[in-house]
Amino acid sequence: MNEPAGSRNQQPLSVDGLMAVLADCEDVWDTPDRSGDPVDILDHGLQVAAVLAQRHPHDEELQVAGLVHDIGHHLVPGDEARHGEHAAAAVAGLLGARVARLVALHIPAKRYLAATDAEHTTGLSPESTRTLALQGGPMTPEEQAAFAAHPDFLAAVALRHADDAGKVVGLRVAGLEHWRPLVERVAAGRTRTSSMK
Numbered sequence: 699m700n701e702p703a704g705s706r707n708q709q710p711l712s713v714d715g716l717m718a719v720l721a722d723c724e725d726v727w728d729t730p731d732r733s734g735d736p737v738d739i740l741d742h743g744l745q746v747a748a749v750l751a752q753r754h755p756h757d758e759e760l761q762v763a764g765l766v767h768d769i770g771h772h773l774v775p776g777d778e779a780r781h782g783e784h785a786a787a788a789v790a791g792l793l794g795a796r797v798a799r800l801v802a803l804h805i806p807a808k809r810y811l812a813a814t815d816a817e818h819t820t821g822l823s824p825e826s827t828r829t830l831a832l833q834g835g836p837m838t839p840e841e842q843a844a845f846a847a848h849p850d851f852l853a854a855v856a857l858r859h860a861d862d863a864g865k866v867v868g869l870r871v872a873g874l875e876h877w878r879p880l881v882e883r884v885a886a887g888r889t890r891t892s893s894m895k
Contacts, residue, residue, distance in 0.1 A: 710791030713882050719769055719788075720874055728771045728781075734825035736867050739768050740874065745864030746857070748871040753856065760853050762793060762884045763800035764860055765877055778829045781805075793881075794888030799850050800857055805833050807858035810845045812836040823865055 711719070723739035735742065746764035754760050766789050770781030773788055782805045790798035808826065811818040813836035822830070830836070837845060845851060 711788060712792065713878070713885055716766070716789065716792060716881060717874065717878060719772065720766065723769060723772050726772050728768065728825065730775060734828075735823055735865050737865055739771055741869075742768055742864050744871050744874065744877075745866060745869055746860045747877060749860035749863050750856065753860065754853075757853065758880055758884055759794070759797050759887075760800060760857060762877075762881055763797045763804075763853075764857055764864075765881070766793070766797075767801045767804050767857065767861065778832045779805075779834070792885050792888070794884070796850065797884065797888075800853055803848070803850060803854035804857050804861055806837070806845055807854040808861075809834055809837045810842055811855065811858060813838075813842055818859075818862070821862060823862070826862065 720740060720743065723743065724741075726739050728734040728739065728742075737745070743765045746767065747761050750757070750761045750764040767785060768781065769788065770777070770784030770786075774781065774784045777784065782802045786798040786802035789801060808822075808830065812822075812830055819827075819836075848854070
């Protein structure tokens, strides 16, 4: 994964720092002119995390990945093709390798599903349909096989399905502070794993 512009030589995010980045995503949109998805980045992340908590209640890393997966739009505005990589690079030091991988894989998962699931493709938002071409279009058969063999394949596809579901205007879900204890647990787990190596 490539680092987001301006991220080199910066200290890794703290939990407070990440929560501040997420809070800053309120009223920030995936496109500067707001012609894209119908909810702001914070609302979208909260909805995606809520969907994942309902569907995958025991996978806290997946839920946190859903919460943070689109912060790359805020960190490096206008880079549709690599916003997942920018977000992944920003959170890897705090949340660990698996969360970062899942965040980075939400775009390849869209490309995979565009190639393998016609129903999924017809259900994409207009903005996701538009950006699919910028992100490489549907995967080739060779790309599909490689992606399906990835250890995080099922979780990445789950994140993508939640991503597509989390764009409902006016949907009431838990607010940002609800997620702080979960972010803290995932960050602490990453710290414990690192110290055991």
